[in-house]
Amino acid sequence: MAFKHGYKLTFKLLGFKSRFVVLHLLMIVLATLGMAKGSVAQPTFTSGVDLVRLGVTVIDRNDDFITDLTMDDFEVYEGGVFQEIRYFRSANMPDSSQPPLHLGLLFDTSSSMEQDLRMSQSAAIKFLNTVTQAEDITLVDFDTEVRVGRYSQNDFPRLIERIRLRKPKGWTALYDALGVYLDGASWQDGQKVLVLFSDGGDTRSAMSFSEINDLVKASDVTLYAIGFLKNRPGNASLMRQMRMFAEQTGGEVFLPLTADPFDEIYARIVEELNSRYSFGYSSTNDQTDGGWREIEVRLNTSRSVLEGAKIRTRKGYYGPYLKKDF
Numbered sequence: 001m002a003f004k005h006g007y008k009l010t011f012k013l014l015g016f017k018s019r020f021v022v023l024h025l026l027m028i029v030l031a032t033l034g035m036a037k038g039s040v041a042q043p044t045f046t047s048g049v050d051l052v053r054l055g056v057t058v059i060d061r062n063d064d065f066i067t068d069l070t071m072d073d074f075e076v077y078e079g080g081v082f083q084e085i086r087y088f089r090s091a092n093m094p095d096s097s098q099p100p101l102h103l104g105l106l107f108d109t110s111s112s113m114e115q116d117l118r119m120s121q122s123a124a125i126k127f128l129n130t131v132t133q134a135e136d137i138t139l140v141d142f143d144t145e146v147r148v149g150r151y152s153q154n155d156f157p158r159l160i161e162r163i164r165l166r167k168p169k170g171w172t173a174l175y176d177a178l179g180v181y182l183d184g185a186s187w188q189d190g191q192k193v194l195v196l197f198s199d200g201g202d203t204r205s206a207m208s209f210s211e212i213n214d215l216v217k218a219s220d221v222t223l224y225a226i227g228f229l230k231n232r233p234g235n236a237s238l239m240r241q242m243r244m245f246a247e248q249t250g251g252e253v254f255l256p257l258t259a260d261p262f263d264e265i266y267a268r269i270v271e272e273l274n275s276r277y278s279f280g281y282s283s284t285n286d287q288t289d290g291g292w293r294e295i296e297v298r299l300n301t302s303r304s305v306l307e308g309a310k311i312r313t314r315k316g317y318y319g320p321y322l323k324k325d326f
Contacts, residue, residue: 051087051281052281052317053280054250054278054280054295054314055191055250055276055277055278055314056278056279056297057272057277057312057313058277058309058310059310059311059312060306060308060309061307061309065271065272065275066275066305066306066309067091067275069090069277071085071279072300073306074277074279074297074298074299074300075299076281076296076297078281078283078284078293078294078295078296078316081284083284085279085280085281086279086280086282087278088277088278089278089279091276091277098133098191098278099190099191100189100190100191101134101135101190101193102135102185102190102192103131103136104137104138104195104221105138105139105194105195106140106142106195106196106198107124107139107140107141107142107166107197108172108174108197108199109143109166109167109168110169110171110172110200110203111169111171112168113168116199116228116259117166117167119262120228120259120262121164123262123265123266124197124266125163126263127266127269128156128159128160130266131270134153135153136151136152136153137151138150138151138185139159140177140178140180141162141163141166142172142174142176143172143173144170144171144204145173148180148181148184171203171204172198172202172204173202173205174198174201174202174205175202175207175208175212176204176205176206176207177205178196178212178216179205179212181194181221182215182219182221191222191276192219192222193221193222193223193224193251194223194224194251195225195226195269196225196226196245197226198226198242199227199230200238201237201238209241213245216248217248217315217316217318218317218318219249220314220317221249223246223251224246224252224269224272225242225246225252225253226254226255226256226265227253229255229256229257230258239253247315248314248315249314250312250313250314250315252269252312254268283319285319288319288321288322289319289321290318290320291318292316292318293316293318293319294315294316295314295315295316295317298311
């Protein structure tokens with residue numbers, strides 16, 4: 001699916017599932033094309049699809065972000081095998097040297113949000129107003145239907161208008177909405193960050209949880225999930241799924257019981273976006289079986305500030321797949 005700034009689509013659910021079977025195959029093909037090894041180390045961001053790219057957050061024992069690390073403070077392993085970092089960027093480097101940031105907002109407007117939608121909209125708008133470094137913003141709002149539009153910074157007033165005008169109605173097609181976003185994000189190059197907001201579990205999607213979870217794992221999107229539990233107290237399934245989405249992509253999950261901490265949660269996400277490291281490597285694994293490859297990022301703990309520090313990044317990716325002719 002190709003997008004232009006401000007382009008809008010509404011997806012009906014009929015026949016939707018088969019679309020994402022095709023998408024899953026497409027992601028394998030993209031991975032196949034994307035793992036060609038580079039031959040020269042590049043200290044700056046490299047566009048294209050020749051690197052395994054990681055967004056990495058480092059948090060100290062006091063839950064504060066560590067932002068002054070260098071490439072020498074990190075080691076990357078794929079399947080236990082050391083990988084050479086090919087490019088590295090931190091928040092302390094000039095903005096022009098950072099890979100472009102593509103921001104997504106997945107926003108629940110189903111009928112269960114009726115009492116709190118206005119406050120949720122205001123908090124989301126305030127958040128988007130602060131992420132000025134984003135090259136574009138993709139809004140996916142969903143209820144029984146899924147609607148998607150991508151906006152440049154110049155289109156920001158139109159984006160805000162769309163968020164404010166949305167009224168609560170219908171069911172919750174959460175998985176389908178996430179699938180629509182991942183479809184569009186698969187064509188973007190650079191950092192991809194998604195903030196998912198929902199007050200309840202999926203009640204309408206054509207896709208199953210296992211199918212959308214596979215697509216989340218296959219993507220290079222960092223997902224931050226806000227599960228608003230006021231309208232669905234004790235929703236253990238939603239909490240578990242939100243946590244899984246966030247943790248396997250290197251993001252974070254927030255599960256507020258009221259709308260009061262919305263601004264604080266969004267501010268925390270902004271702070272993390274401004275503290276992330278971006279780096280990538282060319283895999284030494286030349287297998288083309290399409291298998292899952294685990295990634296581990298380690299810290300050089302010789303520095304006292306790194307003792308007890310934690311890393312958040314995605315857990316792995318699916319390798320390239322080439323059909324063998326016999």
